[in-house]
Amino acid sequence: MAQASGGVTRKEKAGGAVRADASAAAPEGGIRRENLRRILTAAEQVFAEQGYGGATTAAIALRAGLPKANVHYYFSTKRDLYRAVLADILKQWLDPLAHVTPDSDPAQALAGYIRAKMRATRDRPVVSKVFAGEIIHGAEEIWGFLTADLKSLVDEKAAVLDGWIAEGRMAPVDTRHFFFFIWAVTQHYADFDAQVRAVLGRKKLTRRDFDAITAEVVRFILRGAGLSLPAA
Amino acid sequence: MAQASGGVTRKEKAGGAVRADASAAAPEGGIRRENLRRILTAAEQVFAEQGYGGATTAAIALRAGLPKANVHYYFSTKRDLYRAVLADILKQWLDPLAHVTPDSDPAQALAGYIRAKMRATRDRPVVSKVFAGEIIHGAEEIWGFLTADLKSLVDEKAAVLDGWIAEGRMAPVDTRHFFFFIWAVTQHYADFDAQVRAVLGRKKLTRRDFDAITAEVVRFILRGAGLSLPAA
DNA sequence: GTCTATACATAGATAGAC
DNA sequence: GTCTATCTATGTATAGAC
Numbered sequence: 001m002a003q004a005s006g007g008v009t010r011k012e013k014a015g016g017a018v019r020a021d022a023s024a025a026a027p028e029g030g031i032r033r034e035n036l037r038r039i040l041t042a043a044e045q046v047f048a049e050q051g052y053g054g055a056t057t058a059a060i061a062l063r064a065g066l067p068k069a070n071v072h073y074y075f076s077t078k079r080d081l082y083r084a085v086l087a088d089i090l091k092q093w094l095d096p097l098a099h100v101t102p103d104s105d106p107a108q109a110l111a112g113y114i115r116a117k118m119r120a121t122r123d124r125p126v127v128s129k130v131f132a133g134e135i136i137h138g139a140e141e142i143w144g145f146l147t148a149d150l151k152s153l154v155d156e157k158a159a160v161l162d163g164w165i166a167e168g169r170m171a172p173v174d175t176r177h178f179f180f181f182i183w184a185v186t187q188h189y190a191d192f193d194a195q196v197r198a199v200l201g202r203k204k205l206t207r208r209d210f211d212a213i214t215a216e217v218v219r220f221i222l223r224g225a226g227l228s229l230p231a232a
Numbered sequence: 233m234a235q236a237s238g239g240v241t242r243k244e245k246a247g248g249a250v251r252a253d254a255s256a257a258a259p260e261g262g263i264r265r266e267n268l269r270r271i272l273t274a275a276e277q278v279f280a281e282q283g284y285g286g287a288t289t290a291a292i293a294l295r296a297g298l299p300k301a302n303v304h305y306y307f308s309t310k311r312d313l314y315r316a317v318l319a320d321i322l323k324q325w326l327d328p329l330a331h332v333t334p335d336s337d338p339a340q341a342l343a344g345y346i347r348a349k350m351r352a353t354r355d356r357p358v359v360s361k362v363f364a365g366e367i368i369h370g371a372e373e374i375w376g377f378l379t380a381d382l383k384s385l386v387d388e389k390a391a392v393l394d395g396w397i398a399e400g401r402m403a404p405v406d407t408r409h410f411f412f413f414i415w416a417v418t419q420h421y422a423d424f425d426a427q428v429r430a431v432l433g434r435k436k437l438t439r440r441d442f443d444a445i446t447a448e449v450v451r452f453i454l455r456g457a458g459l460s461l462p463a464a
Numbered sequence: 465g466t467c468t469a470t471a472c473a474t475a476g477a478t479a480g481a482c
Numbered sequence: 483g484t485c486t487a488t489c490t491a492t493g494t495a496t497a498g499a500c
Contacts, residue, residue, distance in 0.1 A: 048368075050285055051283035052286060053284070054283060054285020055285070067484075067486080069477085077476080077477080078476065132424075135424050135426050135427045150427075151430060151431050171455070174448050177452075180421075180424075180428060184416040185417065191368050192412075192415075198371065199383050199411075201379070216409050220456045224455050298467090301496080302465095302467070305466075305467090310494070
């Protein structure tokens, strides 16, 4: 409130980008940070619901609770904002694969990976939908990520699985396609949830539903790799 | 050329919809039919590439090789055109499931279904992408189809599989989710082909690639159901 | 039945007061 | 750093000559 903006004699360059200068006492610690977060969250939802083409900056601003011009202040173009949303998403996309290491038990490691993917699906379905839309429409914006980061990681983890196969610890499958199968099935429950609910005749899937589905998915995929979990 | 359009004294109602009246000798059999086909094909591609929101009637008209106004002559709104494209798609969506009947051999029948789905994926990837986009964004337009036609068909076919399970002819799986798994994996190769190509490091998947992938998919899914094909 | 020209709305983006 | 008012481009849709 008491934000005295006048009287600053120091010259300031226009167009500064990364500067996190919080002159004049930001009361609750970073309006900028807060607004960025609001915009990114809102954008993620609108892009997921409407697609890139169908999303409007007005709708994003509305959901973020900010005026339209404010969105353009932080992201000069709609495409810029879209890229930022994708960058945000990619950061968390690779994490779950950490479960898969050469010395782990195949069934346990893969089950862990699948469960992590299903958990991400349940907790942040919008993320999966934005990602899906991007790939369906050609993946122009994340082509570099797919051909570099994702490809190397898959190559690396596929090699781990190939090792397991060589040791007779799992059935001989095409390991890279095996990852595709895992992604296909897990993401299906985020991206195609409308179809899943329609066919099952459910208005909404409960947490309990999701746990049951996860167990079924794990069983199915492991069996496809000639594995199974101890009955516990 | 010699198309005498004047002199018709017969009164014609405006806004007639379904009339297939080919007055005044259509030389090569149905300009209307031909144009409708061109528009629908073009629209299918543009919707697949850009999404509903990103698609423009101008782009569709351009690809159809017709003036923009002509598109609006046949489909008064963009949404109408979109609905027509979806209707076209839904007609062929259920067909492949015909393979699955109570008296068929489980492995053979399911393999046939999976192969049919993969073939459709390869031959008409755009169809799958339009369908995917529609579901991802809430399936408003095809909700009726999903909850009625698709649901009944799945319920019916799931009952067939439940029968097989009761007879011990396949592993006990949740049969409706089993269909989700099949759709997820098969459609992944149409909808996420960009990701598949990026990770495999291939510019384009050949016909041979596709046959190999299909075989791998069949093996994987059947094994997930405790089945396998005779080695042939 | 076809197509040019155009109306009308809304989109993305910016200028400039605060 | 924020936001009202506005510019310009583009989109959907239509009127009306041919």
